[in-house]
Amino acid sequence: xxxxxxxxxxxxxxxxxxxxxxxxxxxxxxxxxxxxxxxxxxxxxxxxxxxxxxxxxxxxxxxxxxxxxxxxxxxxxxxxxxxxxxxxxxxxxxxxxxxxxxxxxxxxxxxxxxxxxxxxxxxxxxxxxxxxxxxxxxxxxxxxxxxxxxxxxxxxxxxxxxxxxxxxxxxxxxxxxxxxxxxxxxxxxxxxxxxxxxxxxxxxxxxxxxxxxxxxxxxxxxxxxxxxxxxxxxxxxxxxxxxxxxxxxxxxxxxxxxxxxxxxxxxxxxxxxxxxxxxxxxxxxxxxxxxxxxxxxxxxxxxxxxxxxxxxxxxxxxxxxxxxxxxxxxxxxxxxxxxx
Amino acid sequence: xxxxxxxxxxxxxxxxxxxxxxxxxxxxxxxxxxxxxxxxxxxxxxxxxxxxxxxxxxxxxxxxxxxxxxxxxxxxxxxxxxxxxxxxxxxxxxxxxxxxxxxxxxxxxxxxxxxxxxxxxxxxxxxxxxxxxxxxxxxxxxxxxxxxxxxxxxxxxxxxxxxxxxxxxxxxxxxxxxxxxxxxxxxxxxxxxxxxxxxxxxxxxxxxxxxxxxxxxxxxxxxxxxxxxxxxxxxxxxxxxxxxxxxxxxxxxxxxxxxxxxxxxxxxxxxxxxxxxxxxxxxxxxxxxxxxxxxxxxxxxxxxxxxxxxxxxxxxxxxxxxxxxxxxxxxxxxxxxxxx
Numbered sequence: 001x002x003x004x005x006x007x008x009x010x011x012x013x014x015x016x017x018x019x020x021x022x023x024x025x026x027x028x029x030x031x032x033x034x035x036x037x038x039x040x041x042x043x044x045x046x047x048x049x050x051x052x053x054x055x056x057x058x059x060x061x062x063x064x065x066x067x068x069x070x071x072x073x074x075x076x077x078x079x080x081x082x083x084x085x086x087x088x089x090x091x092x093x094x095x096x097x098x099x100x101x102x103x104x105x106x107x108x109x110x111x112x113x114x115x116x117x118x119x120x121x122x123x124x125x126x127x128x129x130x131x132x133x134x135x136x137x138x139x140x141x142x143x144x145x146x147x148x149x150x151x152x153x154x155x156x157x158x159x160x161x162x163x164x165x166x167x168x169x170x171x172x173x174x175x176x177x178x179x180x181x182x183x184x185x186x187x188x189x190x191x192x193x194x195x196x197x198x199x200x201x202x203x204x205x206x207x208x209x210x211x212x213x214x215x216x217x218x219x220x221x222x223x224x225x226x227x228x229x230x231x232x233x234x235x236x237x238x239x240x241x242x243x244x245x246x247x248x249x250x251x252x253x254x255x256x257x258x259x260x261x262x263x264x265x266x267x268x269x270x271x272x273x274x275x276x277x278x279x280x281x282x283x284x285x286x287x288x289x290x291x292x293x294x295x296x297x298x299x300x301x302x303x304x305x306x307x308x309x310x311x312x313x314x315x316x317x318x319x320x321x322x323x324x325x326x327x328x329x330x331x332x333x334x335x336x337x338x339x340x
Numbered sequence: 341x342x343x344x345x346x347x348x349x350x351x352x353x354x355x356x357x358x359x360x361x362x363x364x365x366x367x368x369x370x371x372x373x374x375x376x377x378x379x380x381x382x383x384x385x386x387x388x389x390x391x392x393x394x395x396x397x398x399x400x401x402x403x404x405x406x407x408x409x410x411x412x413x414x415x416x417x418x419x420x421x422x423x424x425x426x427x428x429x430x431x432x433x434x435x436x437x438x439x440x441x442x443x444x445x446x447x448x449x450x451x452x453x454x455x456x457x458x459x460x461x462x463x464x465x466x467x468x469x470x471x472x473x474x475x476x477x478x479x480x481x482x483x484x485x486x487x488x489x490x491x492x493x494x495x496x497x498x499x500x501x502x503x504x505x506x507x508x509x510x511x512x513x514x515x516x517x518x519x520x521x522x523x524x525x526x527x528x529x530x531x532x533x534x535x536x537x538x539x540x541x542x543x544x545x546x547x548x549x550x551x552x553x554x555x556x557x558x559x560x561x562x563x564x565x566x567x568x569x570x571x572x573x574x575x576x577x578x579x580x581x582x583x584x585x586x587x588x589x590x591x592x593x594x595x596x597x598x599x600x601x602x603x604x605x606x607x608x609x610x611x612x613x614x615x616x617x618x619x620x621x622x623x624x625x626x627x628x629x630x631x632x633x634x635x636x637x638x639x640x641x642x643x644x645x646x647x648x649x650x651x652x653x654x655x656x657x658x659x660x661x662x663x664x665x666x667x668x669x670x671x672x673x674x675x676x677x678x679x680x
Binding site: 005006007008010011012019020021022023024025026027028029030031032033034035038039060061062063065066067068069070072073075076077078079081082092095096098099102103106107108111112114115116117118120121122123124126134279281282284285286287288289290292293295296299300302304308312325327329330332333335 | 345346347348350351352359360361362363364365366367368369370371372373374375378379400401402403405406407408409410412413415416417418419421422432435436438439442443446447448451452454455456457458460461462463464466474619621622624625626627628629630632633635636639640642644648652665667669670672673675
């Protein structure tokens with residue numbers, strides 16, 4: 001500092017765990033984690049490399065002062081360690097790197113939703129289109145969440161099937177990633193992808209063709225909650241639906257939707273339903289990563305997330321038999337239900 | 341939980357300080373602190389009251405599930421403690437409550453800026469109007485920051501003046517709060533408020549009249565960085581300028597601006613310049629509250645914040661004598677310079 005201005009003790013942060021400075025810096029760091037992931041900094045540091053800020057920015061055409069601040073935020077909570085412009089992974093790197101998609105989902109995908117929280121918690125602020133999220137950013141994060149969290153458990157569930165799968169239907173198929181997985185797993189399989197978004201269906205079709213499965217899938221533009229029997233659904237033996245089941249709720253509507261799916265897909269032998277539920281029975285101070293943001297975002301949006309107990313109380317009434325529930329480790333309260 | 345679904349250990353968070361879950365939950369809590377402040381929850385809890393969520397929401401017409409999530413986020417990091425719908429202040433409450441305006445500045449005032457961080461760190465994403473902030477929210481937070489941080493030190497500086505103040509000018513006067521303070525402190529004082537925003541000047545005029553000082557102040561719509569001598573500035577003995585000095589920079593332009601102010605206010609005897617600078621000499625793991633967000637936001641916006649050392653290196657060259665620097669405790673690197 002300078003001779004002139006004294007340096008009060010208060011200008012050093014009290015980083016007692018949970019202290020205001022630690023809490024505040026963690027919030028800044030959360031945006032920095034998502035940013036560092038998108039610009040490729042986490043990948044560079046993950047293989048133990050020492051990153052030089054000016055060189056990294058030059059190679060990627062990034063704004064040096066902004067990137068310095070990004071690393072300062074990460075360093076403030078131990079995700080990285082800085083010596084001048086040299087950056088290496090810090091003590092918290094590995095755990096935060098595994099969870100990077102959840103930070104991105106919160107700060108970028110749902111950043112505008114949360115930035116409007118003071119308005120949205122007021123009933124008077126909840127009229128019309130009262131919130132916005134970044135769908136592209138959420139898709140970006142969810143691909144990583146699926147790959148890390150659901151795909152391994154999904155593969156186990158498929159491996160455990162006791163019949164040859166010849167025709168599948170993926171409900172809420174998005175850009176077709178899951179259908180392509182299924183086509184790889186079951187040579188010769190045919191399938192149907194259902195989604196409400198035409199743009200997404202076009203890219204799903206292109207994706208299937210690009211992966212060499214052109215013509216193997218039909219894509220149906222429809223609301224999964226309002227399907228009926230139709231020729232394209234005939235012969236579907238395996239039904240999959242991931243990350244959208246909570247939209248079937250509240251309970252009465254969920255029971256009706258599950259019944260309707262029974263009728264719309266008369267030949268189905270197994271229904272793999274993967275979703276994240278509201279977490280119960282965890283003390284406030286022990287909430288795992290993602291849970292708080294996932295539940296708060298849906299409360300803000302007015303979506304009443306079911307608990308696992310609530311899920312497991314609707315299957316019988318809906319004409320489905322719960323054969324097995326395969327828990328997914330992260331995010332918490334995630335599961336793949338095998339229904340028959 | 342249910343009989344059916346096992347409860348993996350991973351569904352309990354590892355809240356080791358700095359661990360991913362603690363970091364993540366702190367980010368959600370930061371939005372909740374700002375929200376709890378705006379809806380009045382912090383005030384209720386601050387006087388030791390026990391808050392009942394449904395009753396609190398009914399009295400204020402708030403959305404109960406969203407407010408429950410808000411308190412869950414605060415409870416996850418110890419700002420509050422919940423028993424069902426009963427909420428009391430937690431171990432971290434006092435410190436976080438003092439810092440509430442900084443959380444609001446980050447998550448609400450600058451929420452959209454930070455949510456666009458992955459784009460803005462790319463040079464290709466920095467063209468045109470490449471960022472947006474919530475000016476009203478920033479004003480809301482800054483009023484509290486001024487009241488808690490700058491006003492007490494400002495009062496000391498005024499008390500130390502060794503001449504009777506008859507005419508003042510406040511540069512960047514905003515909605516006139518500081519001019520009214522000065523009018524209360526110096527009976528009979530007259531003054532000029534300069535600001536670039538006409539809307540703000542109108543509310544400043546109304547504020548002055550409402551406070552009983554109608555006709556005592558003239559309001560000048562102008563860019564503080566481009567003023568010249570004029571009759572309305574004649575006789576101004578005390579010049580004040582708060583929270584905008586960093587906009588005078590880079591250095592060469594700052595020197596020119598300070599020189600210009602010397603010329604525009606020929607009768608000035610004291611210039612009280614209050615601002616927050618870039619903090620130097622603090623280790624990454626000891627950054628105090630606000631500093632990281634303030635510096636990151638300005639780096640993202642392309643504003644090169646000066647350090648205190650840089651500030652103190654321009655006065656002499658600009659024709660001003662630095663009589664005293666009064667440090668402000670929070671936010672760090674904040675100071676009121678007394679120039680003669």
